[in-house]
Amino acid sequence: MREPDGVRTGPASQQGMRRANLALVLDAIARAPRSRAEVAAETGLTRAAVSSLAERLIADGLVVEEGPTTSSGKVGRPGTALGLNPSGPGGLGAEIGVEHLGACVVDLRGEVRVRHRQEIRNRGREPAAVMLDLADLLRGAVAESGLRPAGLTLAVPGLVGASGGVLQRAANLGWEDVPLAAALRPALRAVGSPELAELPVEADNEANLGGLAELWLGGGPEHFLYVSAEAGVGSAIVVGGRLLRGARGYAGEFGHVPVRPDGPLCACGAHGCLEQYAGETAVLRAAGLADVRGDWVALLAERAGAGEQAVLAALAGAGSALGIAAAGAVNLLDPAEVVLGGGYARLEPWLLPAMRAELAARVTVRPWADERLRVSRLGRRGPLLGAAVGVVRAVLADPGRLGAA
Amino acid sequence: MREPDGVRTGPASQQGMRRANLALVLDAIARAPRSRAEVAAETGLTRAAVSSLAERLIADGLVVEEGPTTSSGKVGRPGTALGLNPSGPGGLGAEIGVEHLGACVVDLRGEVRVRHRQEIRNRGREPAAVMLDLADLLRGAVAESGLRPAGLTLAVPGLVGASGGVLQRAANLGWEDVPLAAALRPALRAVGSPELAELPVEADNEANLGGLAELWLGGGPEHFLYVSAEAGVGSAIVVGGRLLRGARGYAGEFGHVPVRPDGPLCACGAHGCLEQYAGETAVLRAAGLADVRGDWVALLAERAGAGEQAVLAALAGAGSALGIAAAGAVNLLDPAEVVLGGGYARLEPWLLPAMRAELAARVTVRPWADERLRVSRLGRRGPLLGAAVGVVRAVLADPGRLGAA
Numbered sequence: 122m123r124e125p126d127g128v129r130t131g132p133a134s135q136q137g138m139r140r141a142n143l144a145l146v147l148d149a150i151a152r153a154p155r156s157r158a159e160v161a162a163e164t165g166l167t168r169a170a171v172s173s174l175a176e177r178l179i180a181d182g183l184v185v186e187e188g189p190t191t192s193s194g195k196v197g198r199p200g201t202a203l204g205l206n207p208s209g210p211g212g213l214g215a216e217i218g219v220e221h222l223g224a225c226v227v228d229l230r231g232e233v234r235v236r237h238r239q240e241i242r243n244r245g246r247e248p249a250a251v252m253l254d255l256a257d258l259l260r261g262a263v264a265e266s267g268l269r270p271a272g273l274t275l276a277v278p279g280l281v282g283a284s285g286g287v288l289q290r291a292a293n294l295g296w297e298d299v300p301l302a303a304a305l306r307p308a309l310r311a312v313g314s315p316e317l318a319e320l321p322v323e324a325d326n327e328a329n330l331g332g333l334a335e336l337w338l339g340g341g342p343e344h345f346l347y348v349s350a351e352a353g354v355g356s357a358i359v360v361g362g363r364l365l366r367g368a369r370g371y372a373g374e375f376g377h378v379p380v381r382p383d384g385p386l387c388a389c390g391a392h393g394c395l396e397q398y399a400g401e402t403a404v405l406r407a408a409g410l411a412d413v414r415g416d417w418v419a420l421l422a423e424r425a426g427a428g429e430q431a432v433l434a435a436l437a438g439a440g441s442a443l444g445i446a447a448a449g450a451v452n453l454l455d456p457a458e459v460v461l462g463g464g465y466a467r468l469e470p471w472l473l474p475a476m477r478a479e480l481a482a483r484v485t486v487r488p489w490a491d492e493r494l495r496v497s498r499l500g501r502r503g504p505l506l507g508a509a510v511g512v513v514r515a516v517l518a519d520p521g522r523l524g525a526a
Numbered sequence: 527m528r529e530p531d532g533v534r535t536g537p538a539s540q541q542g543m544r545r546a547n548l549a550l551v552l553d554a555i556a557r558a559p560r561s562r563a564e565v566a567a568e569t570g571l572t573r574a575a576v577s578s579l580a581e582r583l584i585a586d587g588l589v590v591e592e593g594p595t596t597s598s599g600k601v602g603r604p605g606t607a608l609g610l611n612p613s614g615p616g617g618l619g620a621e622i623g624v625e626h627l628g629a630c631v632v633d634l635r636g637e638v639r640v641r642h643r644q645e646i647r648n649r650g651r652e653p654a655a656v657m658l659d660l661a662d663l664l665r666g667a668v669a670e671s672g673l674r675p676a677g678l679t680l681a682v683p684g685l686v687g688a689s690g691g692v693l694q695r696a697a698n699l700g701w702e703d704v705p706l707a708a709a710l711r712p713a714l715r716a717v718g719s720p721e722l723a724e725l726p727v728e729a730d731n732e733a734n735l736g737g738l739a740e741l742w743l744g745g746g747p748e749h750f751l752y753v754s755a756e757a758g759v760g761s762a763i764v765v766g767g768r769l770l771r772g773a774r775g776y777a778g779e780f781g782h783v784p785v786r787p788d789g790p791l792c793a794c795g796a797h798g799c800l801e802q803y804a805g806e807t808a809v810l811r812a813a814g815l816a817d818v819r820g821d822w823v824a825l826l827a828e829r830a831g832a833g834e835q836a837v838l839a840a841l842a843g844a845g846s847a848l849g850i851a852a853a854g855a856v857n858l859l860d861p862a863e864v865v866l867g868g869g870y871a872r873l874e875p876w877l878l879p880a881m882r883a884e885l886a887a888r889v890t891v892r893p894w895a896d897e898r899l900r901v902s903r904l905g906r907r908g909p910l911l912g913a914a915v916g917v918v919r920a921v922l923a924d925p926g927r928l929g930a931a
Contacts, residue, residue, distance in 0.1 A: 290891065358859070360765060367749060373858065375857070375858060377888070377890075378854040382884075389890045390887070448783075448796075449854055453777065453778065453779065453783065454772055455774055455775070455778075482797075483782070485796055
């Protein structure tokens with residue numbers, strides 16, 4: 122019998138062991154459907170223990186019998202393959218962007234069942250009004266998916282830190298100290314989804330969730346810097362396959378790394394922050410498009426594609442500033458890759474050459490290979506996917522939690 | 527019986543368990559001397575198992591019987607307290623600096639038994655000649671300590687990375703691709719210490735070892751940035767109580783973070799690196815002391831203490847550049863503290879005000895408290911202490927390794 126680390130005695134230990142073994146069995150099944158005998162062989166648990174644990178996972182709706190396994194040349198009766206239940210509890214992701222809202226439902230296997238993005242200008246709106254629109258989007262997405270979410274994670278363009286879900290500051294929304302779950306729950310009730318209002322709600326910075334999506338779904342290596350740029354410029358630092366959150370949960374504020382210490386004054390009060398060169402406002406101003414509304418990333422891509430000089434120069438300048446700040450981060454962190462995500466992933470042809478030039482010039486002690494800078498194939502979808510997939514990963518990591526509720 | 531994580535069968539498992547339990551018992555004794563019964567109560571192992579494991583630790587010279595424990599009001603015969611053997615295997619630390627060599631022997635409890643520092647100008651010398659001097663210093667230190675070292679760790683002012691002990695580049699020494707252990711062993715034999723030449727040798731960057739010393743001995747918190755400045759400017763990043771080494775072992779190159787992207791050309795080929803503002807050469811030049819030899823940190827402290835304007839301005843400039851680069855690192859990493867170590871710790875009165883001003887101005891999204899920047903009380907001794915203590919920590923973490931050899 123597998124024992125969790127540490128010595129415990131009495132009933133607590135029995136429960137803890139069973140809970141750990143539930144996770145062990147579910148993990149084996151999540152990696153690939155397999156028979157009880159195969160699960161026993163893989164985990165080192167007895168066949169009887171696996172059967173008992175599988176019963177529980179089936180009863181909780183996490184696992185289903187998928188039919189006979191392929192015999193694969195082995196002697197004897199084929200077993201019934203156990204697989205993750207595609208109709209089991211899902212993960213509900215939500216996103217509040219400066220110019221959009223998002224909702225996404227994934228199933229236990231992490232497959233996207235429904236994903237909606239609604240373009241809407243949230244800058245300066247009251248949180249309560251935004252939450253009503255978001256609640257409506259979530260209600261529709263969950264109904265369409267047919268799944269019952271096990272939890273809800275909300276991606277926001279600002280600082281959450283270790284605050285327990287308070288959006289402390291989102292400069293581009295104009296929000297400060299918004300208790301996100303407390304603001305979202307009444308909105309969910311108001312749109313007729315009291316059951317969603319009862320879900321556990323977590324919230325995180327969109328760059329953190331985008332970085333986790335890159336790690337889980339985007340092929341991110343063990344160590345990388347994920348740069349998320351759209352209205353603001355943020356980042357997620359992944360070290361040894363884990364998100365680096367820092368002492369107070371504020372790590373990753375890439376947008377406020379000084380690029381030119383005597384540069385323009387930033388909204389944060391400092392001079393020459395990266396956002397003053399690579400943030401939306403700075404780029405649009407440099408491109409002569411300061412009054413643009415709506416999908417400005419798409420517009421920049423279109424104009425740059427058409428060869429408009431001011432736009433090309435603005436993007437080269439932003440790429441250069443991103444590269445200078447990234448060079449500092451690479452010198453500090455030695456990541457295996459720098460991944461550009463968020464809306465800017467779409468601006469790859471114009472941003473990456475300038476970023477590459479700065480990295481090549483400034484990471485010299487150990488040569489920096491060009492291919493170590495790339496864009497995320499998840500692009501803008503990263504944060505919302507990270508939010509939804511994080512919910513089901515938490516279920517898979519501790520399935521005993523569900524049954525105990 | 528405590529089982530290590532994971533299921534194993536057969537003899538390997540028995541050996542692995544005994545080895546893990548040896549470490550468990552030794553760890554309990556290392557935290558405070560205690561009787562076999564107390565060790566059993568603390569670890570959850572049986573009294574019989576503890577006795578058998580303690581025999582082995584005593585036979586290996588790691589543990590000694592210290593005499594009867596204080597009865598502390600308990601009923602029954604007092605046990606014999608077991609403690610770490612102060613005459614047991616020691617840790618041997620060595621340091622090659624640009625202007626000095628160092629040797630240090632600590633005992634199993636981490637207490638410094640011998641520490642020698644020799645001022646000597648190593649810049650531009652041949653590695654073989656430096657190694658002979660270092661070997662001589664090490665031989666003397668070990669003889670004086672009366673301990674038998676379990677291993678040797680060498681601190682160097684350059685990049686080692688995951689190279690397996692090759693000093694890839696130390697610009698201030700003028701060394702490249704020096705296989706450190708292979709260079710040191712013949713020197714140890716040449717000075718008549720063949721037994722030291724047989725020790726396992728490890729090597730690491732001096733900033734990494736200084737950061738570890740700060741974590742182990744200097745009261746460093748779980749998350750901090752340790753800045754080590756002397757001839758070069760380096761750093762160690764500690765996250766969750768562990769050193770962040772990066773994908774290839776090159777993390778912490780703080781000296782090459784860009785401070786002013788169009789600034790002076792650095793030896794690394796980039797422009798405006800921190801070292802161009804805060805490294806030895808830059809500070810001495812700014813202070814009008816470009817031709818100084820010997821302990822230039824002491825000289826700067828003396829002249830600054832005397833109120834010499836050019837020196838005060840040079841140090842304020844260096845502090846400001848350190849603060850700009852630290853602000854970027856704090857925005858990225860959210861450490862609980864920034865700790866200034868190395869020789870610059872001695873320049874605290876003149877560097878810290880300028881550093882604090884930049885941090886206050888540039889870490890604004892979450893207020894930065896002045897006291898979160900401090901100097902290391904280990905100062906210059908950090909890297910050498912980290913090297914020596916690391917050796918005994920490795921012994922304590924896996925005492926079975928010794929007996930197996």
